[in-house]
Amino acid sequence: MWAEPLDWIREQIEEVEHHREVLRRTQGLDRPIRYGLRAQVVIRDTEEEAWVAARLIISNADPAAVQEIEHRFAQAESEGQQRQNRVRRQAAANDYVIGPNF
Known part of the structure:
Protein backbone atom coordinates (compact mmCIF):
# COMPACT_ATOMS: atom_id res chain seq x y z
CA MET A 1 0.00 0.00 0.00
CA TRP A 2 0.96 3.63 -0.39
CA ALA A 3 0.97 6.28 2.29
CA GLU A 4 -2.69 7.25 2.59
CA PRO A 5 -4.94 8.46 5.39
CA LEU A 6 -5.18 5.74 8.01
CA ASP A 7 -8.92 5.24 7.52
CA TRP A 8 -8.30 4.56 3.79
CA ILE A 9 -5.67 1.96 4.67
CA ARG A 10 -8.02 0.38 7.20
CA GLU A 11 -10.76 0.19 4.54
CA GLN A 12 -8.42 -1.52 2.06
CA ILE A 13 -7.39 -4.12 4.62
CA GLU A 14 -11.02 -4.74 5.60
CA GLU A 15 -11.95 -5.23 1.95
CA VAL A 16 -9.14 -7.72 1.35
CA GLU A 17 -9.99 -9.56 4.56
CA HIS A 18 -13.63 -9.76 3.43
CA HIS A 19 -12.55 -11.38 0.15
CA ARG A 20 -10.25 -13.74 2.05
CA GLU A 21 -13.18 -14.81 4.21
CA VAL A 22 -15.37 -15.41 1.14
CA LEU A 23 -12.61 -17.56 -0.42
CA ARG A 24 -12.15 -19.45 2.85
CA ARG A 25 -15.88 -20.17 3.09
CA THR A 26 -16.56 -20.95 -0.57
CA GLN A 27 -13.32 -22.59 -1.71
CA GLY A 28 -11.51 -23.57 1.46
CA LEU A 29 -8.62 -21.23 0.65
CA ASP A 30 -7.08 -19.71 3.75
CA ARG A 31 -3.72 -18.17 2.97
CA PRO A 32 -2.24 -15.60 5.33
CA ILE A 33 -1.52 -12.16 3.90
CA ARG A 34 1.19 -9.80 5.05
CA TYR A 35 0.41 -6.14 4.50
CA GLY A 36 3.05 -3.57 3.75
CA LEU A 37 3.25 0.16 3.29
CA ARG A 38 5.52 2.04 0.89
CA ALA A 39 6.59 5.37 2.32
Missing part, protein backbone atom coordinates in the same frame (compact mmCIF):
# COMPACT_ATOMS: atom_id res chain seq x y z
CA GLN A 40 9.67 7.51 2.53
CA VAL A 41 10.86 7.75 6.14
CA VAL A 42 12.43 10.94 7.48
CA ILE A 43 14.00 10.59 10.91
CA ARG A 44 15.48 13.37 13.01
CA ASP A 45 16.06 13.90 16.72
CA THR A 46 12.68 15.59 17.15
CA GLU A 47 9.37 15.48 15.32
CA GLU A 48 9.70 19.19 14.54
CA GLU A 49 13.10 18.61 12.90
CA ALA A 50 11.67 15.71 10.90
CA TRP A 51 8.86 17.92 9.56
CA VAL A 52 11.38 20.63 8.62
CA ALA A 53 13.46 18.04 6.75
CA ALA A 54 10.39 16.58 5.02
CA ARG A 55 9.25 20.01 3.89
CA LEU A 56 12.74 20.71 2.57
CA ILE A 57 12.53 17.55 0.44
CA ILE A 58 9.12 18.60 -0.90
CA SER A 59 10.32 22.14 -1.60
CA ASN A 60 12.98 20.78 -3.95
CA ALA A 61 10.41 19.24 -6.29
CA ASP A 62 10.42 20.97 -9.67
CA PRO A 63 6.99 22.67 -10.02
CA ALA A 64 6.92 21.94 -13.77
CA ALA A 65 7.59 18.25 -13.14
CA VAL A 66 4.88 18.15 -10.46
CA GLN A 67 2.36 19.70 -12.88
CA GLU A 68 3.34 17.29 -15.64
CA ILE A 69 2.94 14.29 -13.33
CA GLU A 70 -0.42 15.54 -12.08
CA HIS A 71 -1.63 16.03 -15.66
CA ARG A 72 -0.39 12.61 -16.81
CA PHE A 73 -1.77 10.71 -13.82
CA ALA A 74 -5.12 12.52 -13.93
CA GLN A 75 -5.98 10.43 -17.00
CA ALA A 76 -5.09 7.09 -15.39
CA GLU A 77 -7.89 4.55 -15.09
CA SER A 78 -6.21 2.56 -12.34
CA GLU A 79 -8.08 2.75 -9.03
CA GLY A 80 -4.73 2.78 -7.22
CA GLN A 81 -3.58 5.78 -9.23
CA GLN A 82 -6.88 7.56 -8.68
CA ARG A 83 -6.43 7.03 -4.92
CA GLN A 84 -2.95 8.54 -5.15
CA ASN A 85 -4.36 11.50 -7.07
CA ARG A 86 -6.90 12.08 -4.28
CA VAL A 87 -4.20 11.79 -1.61
CA ARG A 88 -1.98 14.25 -3.48
CA ARG A 89 -4.80 16.81 -3.78
CA GLN A 90 -5.82 16.43 -0.13
CA ALA A 91 -2.23 16.59 1.09
CA ALA A 92 -1.48 19.69 -1.01
CA ALA A 93 -4.44 21.42 0.62
CA ASN A 94 -3.12 20.43 4.08
CA ASP A 95 0.56 21.51 3.86
CA TYR A 96 1.34 18.01 2.48
CA VAL A 97 0.29 16.30 5.69
CA ILE A 98 -1.65 13.09 5.09
CA GLY A 99 -2.15 12.20 8.75
CA PRO A 100 -0.28 11.95 12.03
CA ASN A 101 3.42 11.56 11.19
CA PHE A 102 2.53 11.16 7.48
